[in-house]
Amino acid sequence: MQKAIDSHFHIWRQVDLPWLVGPMVPRIFGPYEPIRRDYPIEEFLADQAGSGVEKAVYVQTNWAKADFEKEVAWVSKTAEETGWPHAIVGYADMTVDDVRPQLDRLAAYPLLRGVRMQLHWHDFAEYRFAPSADQVLDPKVRANVARLKEYGLSFDLQLFPAQMKDGATLVGENPDIPFILTHTGMLLDLSPEETELWEEGLGHLAPFPNLTAKLSGLGTFIHRNSPDLIGHVVDRGIALLGADRLMFGSNFPIEKLWTRHADLIGAHRAAVAKHGAEAEAAIFWETAARVYRPV
Helix, strand or coil: CCCEEEEEECCECHHHCHHHHCCCCCCCCCCCHHHCCCECHHHHHHHCCCCCEEEEEEECCCCCHHHHHHHHHHHHHHHHHHCCCCEEEECCCCCCCCCHHHHHHHCCCCCEEEEECCCCCCCCHHHCCCCCCCHHHCHHHHHHHHCHHHHCCEEEECCCHHHHHHHHHHHHCCCCCCEEEHHHHCCCCCCHHHHHHHHHHHHHHCCCCCEEEEECCCCCCCCCCCHHHHHHHHHHHHHHHCHHHEEECCCECHHHHCCCHHHHHHHHHHHHHCCCHHHHHHHHHHHHHHHHCCC
């Protein structure tokens, strides 16, 4: 079986995530009662056993903002004890006057490779995270993202298609910073209007070689593992960006709400297989290895 890097997964402790322990509130991925509990690394390893995944990248899970370092410290300790994960994407608040004091603290952790602050906004209130659609172009955000270059860090860019034109401005003005488009731009479904908007958005980002995209979270809005949707995103993603700018990510345990890891990666492998061995090697290993440099 083709070896793989899972470029987007989560582990967590319920006690550190207010959105899990507090009152139920609407989430972008729908009802989440089954994952309102600890999701330890041991469960993730059991979930993906036999899938060919040999390395994994942890992506932040929205701990309390003040605990941004605590999150990376805990995940780093997990890596020391178990050997997993192999790289970390932490959180830093890019809306402050100067993010460097936060980055200075995070830089102490050898597995840190980048940061994510979710900037996605949608007309549908339950899909929003950012306070406005144009936060991606807020002057403080732009200044702080530019500072990532000093630290050799990447930025996980999470936007909806309607925001991608603004996102392209941010990516284009920082050619030395790797940007990773989370969930390949969050296509809602395969309706003609949504696919046209999504493809137009990717078109704004495609000219910038420092932009890669993550084939992750594709069940977020349809709440199922859909080979048709995965196939469409893979086909059009390769056409617009090239296989060497795409990478697989499971988004587990979120996707565990509606599918098994084996079925999820199986659908991705089937979608990529028709594009040949070079595309498989890029999407399941080489792109993530180049961008996140897992140990």
